[in-house]
Amino acid sequence: MEFDWQPVWLTLKLAGLTTLILMIVGTPIAWWLARTKHWLKQPIASVVALPLVLPPTVLGFYLLLLLGPQGPVGQMTQALGLGTLPFTFAGLVVASVFYSLPFVVQPLQNAFDALGDRMLEVAATLRASPWDRFVTVVVPLARPGFLTAAVLSFAHTVGEFGVVLMIGGNIPGETKVLSVAIYDHVETLEYEQAHILAGGMILFSFVVLMALYLLNGRMSRDVRG
Numbered sequence: 001m002e003f004d005w006q007p008v009w010l011t012l013k014l015a016g017l018t019t020l021i022l023m024i025v026g027t028p029i030a031w032w033l034a035r036t037k038h039w040l041k042q043p044i045a046s047v048v049a050l051p052l053v054l055p056p057t058v059l060g061f062y063l064l065l066l067l068g069p070q071g072p073v074g075q076m077t078q079a080l081g082l083g084t085l086p087f088t089f090a091g092l093v094v095a096s097v098f099y100s101l102p103f104v105v106q107p108l109q110n111a112f113d114a115l116g117d118r119m120l121e122v123a124a125t126l127r128a129s130p131w132d133r134f135v136t137v138v139v140p141l142a143r144p145g146f147l148t149a150a151v152l153s154f155a156h157t158v159g160e161f162g163v164v165l166m167i168g169g170n171i172p173g174e175t176k177v178l179s180v181a182i183y184d185h186v187e188t189l190e191y192e193q194a195h196i197l198a199g200g201m202i203l204f205s206f207v208v209l210m211a212l213y214l215l216n217g218r219m220s221r222d223v224r225g
Helices: 008-033 041-053 057-069 074-078 089-115 118-125 128-139 143-158 162-168 178-187 191-224
Strands: none
Touching: 008 041, 008 089, 008 143, 008 178, 008 191, 041 057, 041 128, 057 074, 057 089, 057 191, 089 128, 089 143, 089 162, 118 128, 128 143, 143 191, 162 178, 178 191
């Protein structure tokens, strides 16, 4: 039996790129939600958390309309000569960023909330700029939150199915990720290949979660120490 590694590498590429984008985009959102008292805080927090409660196919359907040739984003990308995003790897990245956003923002927001104000006030009295305070005080103390956010984003993206199927379809080498490949094998009664991929995902998920718990425990002890 010849094993097809393409869905594995495509999934890892998608998860890595999605996690990188989400850490860049999600950090300022989480920081704002943790520090602000603006009346928009709860509505924005609710929008960020929507993928936790929405069926993936619902989110995928509306992203398909938004990114498609008749949608506002689709019309903009076509006007720029970029074509449309559905059924492309770029479309998968966009959908994954939306779908995994709460898995980055919420752990980071919790980590920022737990810091309190005292350390930042002390740094401010030493004339540290807001950026210096964030880099030298917030980031080291919130390391467990950053680690949790990155790991959860990566693992969640690896396990996506409904959203990636709606936006990407099933194009080998372009949008056929692991979860879609498993679905394909089950549909064609190729249970041996499905077992290999599904078993690998179970093992991967267990190892990732175990490593996360161990590293978080160690970093929490370091911070307290």
